[in-house]
Amino acid sequence: xxxxxxxxxxxxxxxxxxxxxxxxxxxxxxxxxxxxxxxxxxxxxxxxxxxxxxxxxxxxxxxxxxxxxxxxxxxxxxxxxxxxxxxxxxxxxxxxxxxxxxxxxxxxxxxxxxxxxxxxxxxxxxxxxxxxxxxxxxxxxxxxxxxxxxxxxxxxxxxxxxxxxxxxxxxxxxxxxxxxxxxxxxxxxxxxxxxxxxxxxxxxxxxxxxxxxxxx
Numbered sequence: 001x002x003x004x005x006x007x008x009x010x011x012x013x014x015x016x017x018x019x020x021x022x023x024x025x026x027x028x029x030x031x032x033x034x035x036x037x038x039x040x041x042x043x044x045x046x047x048x049x050x051x052x053x054x055x056x057x058x059x060x061x062x063x064x065x066x067x068x069x070x071x072x073x074x075x076x077x078x079x080x081x082x083x084x085x086x087x088x089x090x091x092x093x094x095x096x097x098x099x100x101x102x103x104x105x106x107x108x109x110x111x112x113x114x115x116x117x118x119x120x121x122x123x124x125x126x127x128x129x130x131x132x133x134x135x136x137x138x139x140x141x142x143x144x145x146x147x148x149x150x151x152x153x154x155x156x157x158x159x160x161x162x163x164x165x166x167x168x169x170x171x172x173x174x175x176x177x178x179x180x181x182x183x184x185x186x187x188x189x190x191x192x193x194x195x196x197x198x199x200x201x202x203x204x205x206x207x208x209x210x211x212x213x214x215x216x
Contacts, residue, residue, distance in 0.1 A: 026178065029216045030072075031059045034185060036209015040083040040105070043201050047105065052081025054207045060115065062215075068119035074129060075112045080189065080205045082106030097147040101156075104140045107191060107205060109133040111167060123175045127183060130168035137161045137193035137203065161195035165202075171211060183211040 038054035040047070056078030064070045084104045091097040113131015120126065141157040167190070173183025191203040 026215075027061075027063050027070075029059070029061045030213055031057070032211055032213040033057045034078075034187070034207075034209055034211040036185070036207050038081040038205055038207045040080075040107075041204040041206070042083075042105075042197075045083075045105070046085070047083040047103065048085040050083040052083065052106075054081050054205075054209065055079050056111075058111070062115065062117065070117045070119075072115050072117075073113070074115050074131070076110075078109050078111060078187075078189075078207075080107040080109065080207065091145075095147060097145070100144040100146075102140075102142045102144070104142075105137065105196075107135055107137045107189075107193075107203065109135040109165075109167070109189065109191065113167065119175070125171075125173045125175055125181060125183065127171040127173065127185075128169065130166070133165050133167045133189055133191060135161075135163055135165055135189075135191045135193075135203075137163070137191065137196055139193075139196045159196045161193040161197075163192035163194060165189070165191040169207075173211070173213075179215050181213045181215075183213065185209060185211045 034056045036054055038052050040050045056076060058074045058076035060072050060074030062070045062072030082104050084102065087101040089099055091099050111131055111133050113129055115127065115129035118126040137160065139157070139159045143154045143156050145152050167187060169185055169187030171183040171185035173181050175181035187207045189205040191205065192200065193203050194200060
């Protein structure tokens with residue numbers, strides 16, 4: 001009887017291990033959302049605050065090519081937040097007349113690309129994706145004039161640039177079951193903003209955060 005119980009327990013353990021290793025490996029559609037911290041890096045751009053929050057969503061389809069590997073296609077949208085800077089100065093200190101200049105440079109992109117997934121033992125996963133990013137960059141300058149009894153903001157500049165560039169990212173995660181998983185991700189966006197910068201310099205944006213994925 002003891003041998004029978006041990007055999008049953010061993011079989012159950014093997015079955016569970018096999019399930020956790022392959023539960024997420026199946027053909028099917030998926031949706032995911034990502035949130036994290038973004039950081040801009042643009043040469044010759046003197047902004048005080050280059051960090052912000054980013055949020056995005058993807059939808060796609062993934063095929064098993066050779067267990068435990070799968071590849072797929074994806075499309076989505078990401079808001080990369082902004083980098084900003086301010087300048088404060090007194091126009092007429094004796095009368096309390098004060099000016100503030102605010103500069104904002106923000107980006108968002110429509111994404112289309114390919115992805116891959118490697119299901120490791122015990123439910124852990126490694127993911128990667130890359131593709132094309134059709135970006136919109138917005139640059140604005142605002143001036144706020146304040147004095148006793150007066151407060152007004154002026155729109156000094158609004159510029160927009162639409163460009164095509166690339167994105168890529170890696171992730172390490174865990175699948176709780178065949179439908180739901182969570183991943184720590186790093187994505188990099190190498191974008192352009194020629195209509196704003198006047199040249200071909202790269203607008204680099206890195207996003208470190210978390211991803212929630214649901215598989216149908």
